[in-house]
Amino acid sequence: MPTTKVVVNIPGESAYDVRVGAGALDRLGQHVRATAAGGKADRVLVITDSNVAPLYLAQAKRSLAAEGYRVSDITIPAGEDSKSIAVAGEIWEAMAACSLGRDCVVVALGGGVVGDIAGFVGSTYMRGVSVVQVPTTLLAMVDSSVGGKTGVNLSAGKNLVGTFNQPTYVCADINALSTLNEREWACGCAEIAKASVIDSDDFFFWLLDHANQLAARDEGVVQEAIVRSVVFKADVVAQDQTESRGVRECLNYGHTLAHAIEKLSGYGTYSHGAAVAEGMRFAARLAADLLGTPEELVETQDELLDALGLPALSWSASPADMLDAMKRDKKARGGQVRFVLPRDVGNWELVEVSDDILRAHLQQWTASKA
Numbered sequence: 001m002p003t004t005k006v007v008v009n010i011p012g013e014s015a016y017d018v019r020v021g022a023g024a025l026d027r028l029g030q031h032v033r034a035t036a037a038g039g040k041a042d043r044v045l046v047i048t049d050s051n052v053a054p055l056y057l058a059q060a061k062r063s064l065a066a067e068g069y070r071v072s073d074i075t076i077p078a079g080e081d082s083k084s085i086a087v088a089g090e091i092w093e094a095m096a097a098c099s100l101g102r103d104c105v106v107v108a109l110g111g112g113v114v115g116d117i118a119g120f121v122g123s124t125y126m127r128g129v130s131v132v133q134v135p136t137t138l139l140a141m142v143d144s145s146v147g148g149k150t151g152v153n154l155s156a157g158k159n160l161v162g163t164f165n166q167p168t169y170v171c172a173d174i175n176a177l178s179t180l181n182e183r184e185w186a187c188g189c190a191e192i193a194k195a196s197v198i199d200s201d202d203f204f205f206w207l208l209d210h211a212n213q214l215a216a217r218d219e220g221v222v223q224e225a226i227v228r229s230v231v232f233k234a235d236v237v238a239q240d241q242t243e244s245r246g247v248r249e250c251l252n253y254g255h256t257l258a259h260a261i262e263k264l265s266g267y268g269t270y271s272h273g274a275a276v277a278e279g280m281r282f283a284a285r286l287a288a289d290l291l292g293t294p295e296e297l298v299e300t301q302d303e304l305l306d307a308l309g310l311p312a313l314s315w316s317a318s319p320a321d322m323l324d325a326m327k328r329d330k331k332a333r334g335g336q337v338r339f340v341l342p343r344d345v346g347n348w349e350l351v352e353v354s355d356d357i358l359r360a361h362l363q364q365w366t367a368s369k370a
């Protein structure tokens with residue numbers, strides 16, 4: 001099956017390609033060479049993690065070396081803990097130690113953790129070198145590799161330090177997903193489902209019709225789901241690159257409750273995707289109550305999430321603790337919790353929800369788990 005190219009065109013930025021399809025990794029070198037900064041570079045640094053390195057590092061390096069690049073690599077420990085200032089510091093030092101100059105290219109080979117820290121390191125080393133994203137998780141392909149948000153975590157919270165810096169090329173090779181486990185697969189599916197509800201009837205009902213095939217990893221459906229998600233994300237980012245125009249917030253659908261679930265259940269207990277799916281179920285019910293959103297959306301979305309392997313959680317916490325966690329979230333403004341709520345598929349609103357209403361919904365939510 002041929003690969004698909006999506007062009008990301010953000011006002012004021014150089015346009016870049018996202019290449020989606022089986023075998024794209026073997027042509028990584030050619031595509032890096034063809035991008036503006038890669039054309040004159042002769043050094044490439046591949047940053048990857050300890051799970052991805054044994055699987056895809058040699059293939060990526062081979063493709064880059066075949067284009068004449070001198071390729072170095074750094075492997076960081078897999079996992080969210082690596083998204084730290086300490087690890088970023090080690091990478092900066094290593095880059096300087098091997099005399100990488102401003103004209104080098106940083107290639108991020110891995111999931112969102114590698115993408116975020118490599119993007120951050122690349123956008124700050126010598127005030128910024130070119131960054132190429134090679135996402136290897138479904139979540140990174142459909143979400144984190146596109147849009148230019150980079151960052152690391154602080155002990156006070158996630159993603160508190162970072163930059164907006166667009167990559168010069170994104171290479172999403174579907175073959176790399178063959179080694180991804182079910183939990184990580186479902187994480188990507190949750191972000192695809194999120195995008196479809198916010199985007200349009202066309203995307204949502206297509207996904208509903210193909211959810212079983214996406215869960216079964218049918219190649220054609222996987223490719224189309226990634227392409228549709230990338231087109232959606234690129235469009236959102238083009239309208240609001242730095243989250244200042246009130247458009248990019250839509251990417252947070254399902255995430256208000258999800259962040260509280262992840263925090264209170266202990267990070268890692270439930271996957272991010274499982275928490276986001278639960279957050280979408282909650283938000284849709286809130287929307288039905290506050291905005292008169294059709295019950296049909298609530299039910300159809302439940303059906304979609306079930307089919308994607310994202311069942312409702314049996315876990316809950318007390319409404320008071322949930323409310324408290326949501327108020328402490330960095331996305332809350334002035335202690336007021338805000339939700340992205342769908343009025344209907346393809347039509348969303350950012351709504352400040354009063355504590356009383358939220359408490360009542362959280363009570364219902366907790367009771368439904370008893």
Ligand code: NAD
Nearest residue numbers: 051078111112113114136137139140143144149176179180
């Ligand atoms: P991740 O990078 O931790 O990857 C998940 C796991 O899969 C890791 O253990 C990784 O080693 C492993 N892995 C990666 N590719 C694999 C493959 N092909 N086969 C087998 N195992 C593989 O997590 P993620 O879910 O990809 O990304 C989550 C991160 O992305 C978070 O830090 C989040 O903050 C960030 N994020 C950023 C943005 C953005 O816009 N920048 C958007 C969403 C999420």
Ligand code: ZN
Nearest residue numbers: 191255272276
């Ligand atoms: Zn998410």
